[in-house]
Amino acid sequence: MKFFKTTAALLALSALSATAAGAETRITYKSAKTGSSYYQMGVELAEAMKTGTDGEVIVTVEESQGSVQNVMEVRARGGDYVFTTPPALVGLAQGGKAMFEGKGDAQFDEIRALFPIPSLTMHFVMSQSSGASDLAGMEGKTILLGNGSFGATEGEKYLELFGLTDKVEIADAELSNAVAALKNGQIDGFVTAGSWPAPNVIEAAASTPVTILSLSEDQIAQSNRTALTIPAGTYAGQEADITTTSLPVVAYATTQMDDDTAYALTKTFWESKAKLGDTSPWWNGVDEALMANIDGKIHPGAVRYYEEAGIALDAAQQ
Known part of the structure; x- marks a missing residue:
């Protein structure tokens, strides 16, 4: 009888375990x-x-x-x-x-x-010393886009869309080098896409004065992307909202x-x-x-x- 009680208890425990696992x-x-x-x-x-x-x-x-x-x-x-x-x-x-x-x-x-x-959010990050305050201000500057990423592809699209393709110099470097290159004056700015606040933009803004460019309503409309606002104070030195584009x-x-x-x-x-x-x-x-x-x-x-x-x-x- 003891054997059957033990067996019944084991079966009950097994069933309980199966129920827990099933949950x-x-x-x-x-x-x-x-x-x-x-x-x-x-x-x-x-x-x-x-x-x-x-x-x-x-x-x-x-x-x-x-x-x-x-x-x-x-x-x-x-x-x-x-x-x-x-x-x-x-x-x-x-x-x-x-x-x-x-x-x-x-x-x-x-x-x-x-x-x-x-959302994947576009960031156009320029050194304050470059004097750029909008996309047109990128003319004559050295910009790092990187390779193979959404941000690089989108950045190239914007340069062409707004007539800047032949008016900027594209730096031959990886995006991972952007912050150091900006700080050392090797580039005037870089383009990156990611969730905001973006870690590389946080690092850039903390290490050197930067301006993160806003796009106009017309530019956002031409991009066929979704408008997004990065609130003031998101990055060091950012006193106003940034209007940019995003990919949900x-x-x-x-x-x-x-x-x-x-x-x-x-x-x-x-x-x-x-x-x-x-x-x-x-x-x-x-x-x-x-x-x-x-x-x-x-x-x-x-x-x-x-x-x-x-x-x-x-x-x-x-």
Whole structure:
């Protein structure tokens, strides 16, 4: 009889363990290259999810080679996949356009948004000694763009768009050398894109007097990018708001993710955002206004949270 009681107890313990294990939800979060600010954001989000759900949601951060790869992997992933990308890329994938031409897949139509994360924000950083106070003031100056990054590609686009391509000298150096080169007078300025406040811009402003250029309304309109304001006081010596352009970035899942998981991820993100901002100020750039940058549908589980929180969604998002 004792044997049967012991066996029953072990079976009960085993069932309890299985239930506990089953309550734990595991998510793969794919964002960017290791060492980038967006990979670090993923690490911070993973910790926030674990803490905010008392360990019920465990997020594993996976290195990515970029946003296009993140979208493409939707074809082979399941309901535990969360990834980040600009909303524009989701639209291109669903339409089979540009880099997705000939690579269409029905799974692209199942992509659903969860919440916005810090936008890729353009920074045009000039030494005060250069005298530049707007984009036109870059004429005759030496500018570092770097290679291969969104900021470099976007910087080249702006130089061409505003007639500066043949009027500036492009420094042959990596963006990682920008702060030292600016401080030593080897360059007059550099162009970079990242979440704000950007670490390399913080370093530059702290080490030498700089002017971070604002774009006019007309220039922002011509860029076909989203306007963004960097508040005064974000960087050392910055006394006024900076108006610039940005590329929104959003965390996505697919309809394969169950509604309760999408709800938990979205709710935990917004409820943890203030604490995230205390750790890394780039999270302070995320607010409800960024919801307007989400083109297309939001996951039904996330919609449930937004309705509870009183956050308005447009018809296309629901």
